[in-house]
Amino acid sequence: MWSINRFPIAWLLPALLPVAFITIYPIAHALWTSLHQVMILFPVEPFVGLDNYKRVVTSDYFLDALRNSLLFTAIAAPSVVILGVAIALFLQRRFFGSQVIRSIVLLPWVLPGAISAVLWVWVFHPSFGVLNGLLLNLGLIDESIPWLTSPKLALYAVVVAHVWTQIPFAVVLVMAALASINSEVLEAGEIDCRSPYKRFRHIVFPEIKAMVVVLLVYNALTAFTSYDLVYAMTGGGPGTATTLLSFQIWRESFSMYDFGAGSAVAFIVVLISAVLIIAITRALPSDLFAKEEAS
Amino acid sequence: MKRRHNPILTFLFAGLILLFTGGPVVLSLIGSVVPDRILLNSDAGLFDEGINFETYRYVFTGELPAAYLTEGANRAMISDAARQVPRSLWNSTVVAFAAMVLNLLLGAPAAFLFARYAFPGKKISFLFLILSPLVPTVALVTPIYMSLQAVGLVGTQLGIILVHTAKALPFTVLILSVFFRKMPAELFEAAMLDHCSRFQAFTRIAVPLALPSIGATGLFAFMLSYSEYMFSMVLSGDAETRPVSVVMAALARNTDVSWSLLNTGIFIAIVPTLLLVALIWRFAVEDLLGGSVKG
Numbered sequence: 219m220w221s222i223n224r225f226p227i228a229w230l231l232p233a234l235l236p237v238a239f240i241t242i243y244p245i246a247h248a249l250w251t252s253l254h255q256v257m258i259l260f261p262v263e264p265f266v267g268l269d270n271y272k273r274v275v276t277s278d279y280f281l282d283a284l285r286n287s288l289l290f291t292a293i294a295a296p297s298v299v300i301l302g303v304a305i306a307l308f309l310q311r312r313f314f315g316s317q318v319i320r321s322i323v324l325l326p327w328v329l330p331g332a333i334s335a336v337l338w339v340w341v342f343h344p345s346f347g348v349l350n351g352l353l354l355n356l357g358l359i360d361e362s363i364p365w366l367t368s369p370k371l372a373l374y375a376v377v378v379a380h381v382w383t384q385i386p387f388a389v390v391l392v393m394a395a396l397a398s399i400n401s402e403v404l405e406a407g408e409i410d411c412r413s414p415y416k417r418f419r420h421i422v423f424p425e426i427k428a429m430v431v432v433l434l435v436y437n438a439l440t441a442f443t444s445y446d447l448v449y450a451m452t453g454g455g456p457g458t459a460t461t462l463l464s465f466q467i468w469r470e471s472f473s474m475y476d477f478g479a480g481s482a483v484a485f486i487v488v489l490i491s492a493v494l495i496i497a498i499t500r501a502l503p504s505d506l507f508a509k510e511e512a513s
Numbered sequence: 514m515k516r517r518h519n520p521i522l523t524f525l526f527a528g529l530i531l532l533f534t535g536g537p538v539v540l541s542l543i544g545s546v547v548p549d550r551i552l553l554n555s556d557a558g559l560f561d562e563g564i565n566f567e568t569y570r571y572v573f574t575g576e577l578p579a580a581y582l583t584e585g586a587n588r589a590m591i592s593d594a595a596r597q598v599p600r601s602l603w604n605s606t607v608v609a610f611a612a613m614v615l616n617l618l619l620g621a622p623a624a625f626l627f628a629r630y631a632f633p634g635k636k637i638s639f640l641f642l643i644l645s646p647l648v649p650t651v652a653l654v655t656p657i658y659m660s661l662q663a664v665g666l667v668g669t670q671l672g673i674i675l676v677h678t679a680k681a682l683p684f685t686v687l688i689l690s691v692f693f694r695k696m697p698a699e700l701f702e703a704a705m706l707d708h709c710s711r712f713q714a715f716t717r718i719a720v721p722l723a724l725p726s727i728g729a730t731g732l733f734a735f736m737l738s739y740s741e742y743m744f745s746m747v748l749s750g751d752a753e754t755r756p757v758s759v760v761m762a763a764l765a766r767n768t769d770v771s772w773s774l775l776n777t778g779i780f781i782a783i784v785p786t787l788l789l790v791a792l793i794w795r796f797a798v799e800d801l802l803g804g805s806v807k808g
Binding site: 222223224230237239243245247248305316327329330331332334382386439449464471484487488 | 520523524526527530531533534535536537538540541544618619620622623624625626629630631632633634638641642645648649650651652653654655656657658659660675676678679680682683686705736739740741742743747757758759761762764772775776779782783786787789790791
């Protein structure tokens with residue numbers, strides 16, 4: 219490793235500048251907009267202080283949306299990580315057709331969110347969805363279950379679709395972490411430890427813990443800010459049953475053209491995300507950042 | 514490591530994974546070749562009328578399926594959006610390819626420096642790159658939309674390309690720096706002895722040797738752009754330049770549209786994706802798994 223005495227602007231700026239353009243500047247802009255009354259139709263943008271926040275927080279949808287978002291995150295993120303680890307562990311095995319399965323697991327990853335949403339609408343459709351058809355034919359239920367139009371079930375249906383779209387990334391990262399475990403450690407574990415569960419708990423898991431934490435943080439954030447599945451599957455309904463905070467940013471800004479309120483919701487989402495990141499990294503202590511520095 | 518597994522359990526689990534990740538895709542293939550009246554009629558067997566490719570013919574040539582030419586047929590079920598699918602696939606490919614090339618051009622030099630040199634400000638700029646993807650996308654949409662509108666890039670492919678490039682850059686730099694770090698240091702020491710400049714060491718040694726890995730990383734950037742929905746939707750303009758994720762969402766939100774036509778659209782959109790999956794697995798993932806990637 220050689221050292222350079224001053225910051226190498228010419229090498230780094232091409233990469234840093236675009237990233238700064240879509241992070242630092244928009245955050246500052248969102249903060250400014252959220253404190254002003256910004257509507258497309260009105261040319262003046264008066265300073266209104268915290269009025270936008272007050273209006274957003276006291277609106278009918280806010281508490282519902284907040285609860286939905288938190289529930290969505292609390293179910294989706296752990297599910298993705300647990301299923302991802304399970305599938306990654308399983309795909310370590312070599313068997314007839316294992317290569318095919320390894321490829322098919324990636325499929326949801328490369329499908330645009332909108333297509334995934336359509337596929338899952340097709341599965342969950344109340345009157346001619348495949349799931350209902352299957353359950354009816356098996357005689358498990360007597361009449362169709364309105365998965366997407368029942369206020370109680372719609373959110374869970376969207377969670378399933380969301381988990382489906384996020385699994386491949388988790389599988390790939392966990393497999394990468396598993397592949398980097400020293401094989402001598404595994405062989406020693408094979409001899410010392412008969413039970414596969416204990417082997418996972420004491421030998422494999424500590425090695426992939428950092429990756430699991432990264433995944434959990436990443437997935438909590440994707441879940442908390444996910445919006446396209448809701449938009450394409452339920453449009454936030456029925457009622458406010460699947461209205462997520464992140465969906466509300468879009469609705470305020472681009473459906474009602476109230477950019478001030480939209481930015482206020484956006485800023486609330488940023489703040490809650492920051493709290494989520496800190497909470498998760500605190501709750502699961504790990505040498506995460508030391509490792510990322512090293513990579 | 515050789516371990517014996519129960520083959521029945523292995524195949525059972527493999528089957529479950531296949532069903533969950535691949536199931537919805539198979540459903541859309543079936544849905545696209547079976548006419549609506551069969552799909553929506555629970556009494557009829559799925560393949561009672563055989564399979565037909567009329568909807569595929571409509572999408573590519575505009576020739577209406579026979580069922581919709583009869584007296585009293587509901588013409589609203591045929592949506593023009595389906596005919597935009599092939600065109601939108603091309604649009605998406607152009608955008609994703611441009612984003613990929615830009616990513617490599619802007620990201621590779623930075624990744625090289627992060628991997629091989631120590632310099633003041635390294636830690637903070639690297640942390641900035643790692644943490645920037647954690648800012649929720651929804652919070653960025655409004656400010657980016659407004660600033661791109663100010664410079665007249667809303668409704669153009671260039672706007673989408675720029676945003677996608679910036680969104681993928683942190684990942685590109687991170688992955689590429691892992692690859693550059695894995696290269697033997699002796700190579701670069703030899704280059705120093707031969708009085709190679711830093712730029713020459715980069716273009717003559719690092720880039721040619723890491724070419725497969727660079728290709729793999731490019732594929733990641735391509736994929737991120739290809740499946741991105743939110744910015745594509747907000748920034749895209751008229752039907753001619755719309756990317757596939759936007760067209761599919763429009764098709765899916767249209768509740769009148771014929772199921773088999775919708776599924777045809779999905780399946781046509783999936784085919785290039787299937788190709789991508791194969792490529793990504795072959796180059797990117799096996800490459801990542803082969804090396805010792807940690808954290």
